[in-house]
Amino acid sequence: MIHKHLQYYTSHLKGDIPSGIVVFLVALPLCLGIALASGAPLFSGLLAGLVGGLVIAWLSGSQLSVSGPAAGLTVIVLNAIEQLGSFQGFLTALVIAGFLQMVLGFLRAGIIASFFPASVIEGMLAAIGLILIMKQLPHAAGYDSSFEGDESYMADTALSSLHAMVDSLRAISPGALVISSVALLIMIIWELSWFKKRKLFNLIPGPLVAVVWGVGYNLAAMKFAPEWAVNNLKHMVTLPVLDHPTAFFDQFVFPDWSFLANSQIYTVAVTMTIIASLETLLSLEAVDKLDPLKRIAPTNRELRAQGIGNMISGFIGGLPITAVIVRSSANINAGGRTRIACFVHGLCLLISLLFFSQYLNYIPLACLAAILLQTGYKLAKPKVFMHFYKKGWGQFLPFVITVCAILATDLLEGMAIGMAVGLIFVIIANYHAAITLTQDGSHYVLSLNKDVSFLNKALLRKFILRIEADSTVVIDASKAGFIDPDIVETIEGFLTTAPDDNIKVQLIDLHGKEKIKKHKAHVVLNGRSKKPQAVTDPLAG
Template structure:
């Protein structure tokens, strides 16, 4: 079995290593941005990213999901650190939240993900794609007022994003704009059939070429045309360490004296519930994106996230969840197994230890181009057309989920989508449970499946359409369950039927016996 797994991972190294590099390039600024937005040390975001790649990837049952710090938790984290007045105290809550997630996993709470409709999951993906595009456009032209908001579909509304876009038009950077435009062109060309036919080019990720282009452009611009160069505030900013001792000093450890503070437990429960929901949503979405349609075990994922959060909290990291944007980047880059997530974790570790000063030359507009492409793939016009052709019962929950997420946040949008999806499920069941056909003065009323009290109004409507001096057959042979209210409605009709000279034959309604009701 072990040899089989090693063979599987080895076979896909040629896909997973380049994909891991792409995920690393996407994750790097997001780890820093989430930490900045959370009011935590920048390094805490990188720790969470490392733990997500190096530990959670192997503990998880998902081959493509990527874990790390989530922008959806930034407001909770910020408020928690502020209310506790201590980051080491907050780390205690992270450790406890991880322990609770581990308990959720053993209690098999992951089954809740099976109740998310497909239209809602795909609507969530499309909404995130649209938000990525809206949030990355300002950064693509050099307007980086809130880079930490790039993945923050949880807290930033569409209206604020539109305002940011309009403001960005007045502050276009002559350096960042050509970098992002050319980077985007490179990414588009790299997706073309021409490049895919060339074996050597196919092995090199387009994102890497886009990043190299940005670094080279800026280096040349600084020498030849400083006005067209990109300022340092629009470049990646990593903490630089010169030796292993300095690197170890970046870690923070929890202050367990905060176990006496009741607030810690409230924060831990909140983090555990929200992080688990985000993880399950992300996992469901990644399963939908997986070209091989593999299904990850949800309870194992909760356990993996629990282990990851306990470890992250113990060494100074932010809370971790499975994250859609990085997972989507992994799928789009051709990742095949969990090795790609592990490679991204290794690169995050190596970047901080050895290459921070070099990575600080990467323009953020390059990374914005990578995320713009990811956003487009999540919200392709083709996807909207597919749902249009599927019918209103699929299109409306899909569009409603997108609109609700854009106007509120991820969790509220998902709830709205599920409620609307549930309405269509009940509506479909309502009409499919009972059907009636007529031939002259003969009627056939069929109970097609389990019939509940929700179908009583429809049953009464059909029974009210039966004319006098006619024959009715009520066929319940296809049902396994008939609600008492339905049986009572039929009994009432049977008692009144002789007055209208209606002959009724009921099949398999009571104890699977055939009963005849007729007027002699």
């Protein structure tokens, strides 16, 4: 499923190349901002983005996921550098973390992603969308706030983000507001059906046009109406300018292996392994939900790819890498369909660093903010909330609670709360569905409908107490694949006491199901011999 032929990729080039450029423009300031917030050299964020685009894009099994430095790890990186007292010592810990992550992939730990309920994943996406809107509105207005916080809250809360939004209203830059407003209008118009029907407009993504508009307007405004221009460097892309292309390699920083004797780096490495793996698996699950072609990415292969990427990043002086939701969402929103888009984003990062860094510094952050505002709206539009409301409380409550929890805490804590709530609803659903009692006069049928665990013991007792004296009962377990010994013991206790109330009981297929049977997960029927043969996929997961 994950191996694609050359024609598959070439057929999507018209969407992947422009999308890759858009993702590059979104990723560029984020890479720099995350490095700044991590207390690491600015170039380390760009190196991590390069590894994510040029290496992980091809190692990963996901066609749409974009990898790079993640804002969710900034606090961990900052504390680790301070704790170890050396950025090179931190790089040693990162190489170890990458190795551990790769081992998790070979141990098939990626199966964890399969246990995230759909309502919780969609809640996470909606929360990310709301975070983007709250974080990007100040940028759209020209307010000086941190760009590194745009993918997660880190130490921020919903209240502090709302304060930043209010403060931005007092410090509006006319030029930034014009740029972001028109950029948003361009992208809205680009989504109209009339535009989508035109081949010319399909070839050029709206976000790319928005960036061209922002650069063109600002250059014209600086010449003819300086008061309406964006002049403050804090509101512009700020890329390190290299004197010559070969100076790129002079920016590499290598691990200090003497830190292997320091026990602290192993604690840092394990922490980064766990957090980075969870963020990657969450992002991968979310991207699969957003994929217009509904492909499923192998999670174990993703962990191996991320592990190799983090080892490479650590070897050359980069930051920790994860699959990141915002850049992946921007990729899908801009029309990306295969891994070529992610690779193009990495290639653009490399070319821009080597040759065009001074020109990219003309891009106002306001037009990039507009791109992310549109992405945020698509993730958290009212239609998504209505969709889950119509599904019932069992889906709507985990969805809403996940959104609120992420806004009130951070991504991982909010997901943990959402998972806990989702698990409660799963238990409740299974609790009621596993056993049913049907009554017809003095005749009862107690049906064990599927796997019956000890959690259903209370429900079973409640049903048994409803059975009246002088009646007949059929206990039908033919549909159950597994019956917990506690359930069997409760039924046997009922069989012992039933004659006292003149209750006649008939058992159907109850015993022998106390152990979970092993089933071959994948069976191929050989057309000649008609014998089942279990097979395994060496790249599965």
